[in-house]
Amino acid sequence: MLKKWIGLLLAAALLAGGWSLPAAAAGQEDRVVRVAYPVQAGLTDFDEFGNYSGYTYEYLEEIAQYTGWDYxxxxxxxxxxxxxxxxMGMLQEGxxxxxxxxxxxxxxxEMFDYASHNYGVVETVL
Known part of the structure; x- marks a missing residue:
């Protein structure tokens, strides 16, 4: 049950937060959303078997459970x-x-439509 609520909150945060998505994406089943996937350790990565992994990937997969999106x-x-x-150029060009x-x-x-809430925070300690 907790996982369901977390997924619903994530989907609501994404949809309300202003991520750069086409208007037709919201609520459409079998919608293919093209996602930038720069390989960044722990965020948008691959596991030892070549499967997608990382925080961003898992976040999007959770949202897909409630939106019907394919990526x-x-x-x-x-x-x-x-x-x-x-x-970023591809995002700007649609x-x-x-x-x-x-x-x-x-x-x-000014160039991109950001979410109103962060899904991660970075801090550096020297």
């Missing part, structure tokens, strides 16, 4: 910087629907 994960080869830049793990800045907030 097409999009990767771009190259360095992490090259991959992230290319994927070639992909969703990209997670993007840090917010005012400039980026």
């Amino acid at each position: 097409e994960f999009v990767q771009v080869p190259g360095t992490m910087d090259d991959s992230l830049s290319a994927l 070639e992909i629907d969703l990209m997670g793990a993007m840090l917010y800045t005012e400039q980026m907030g």
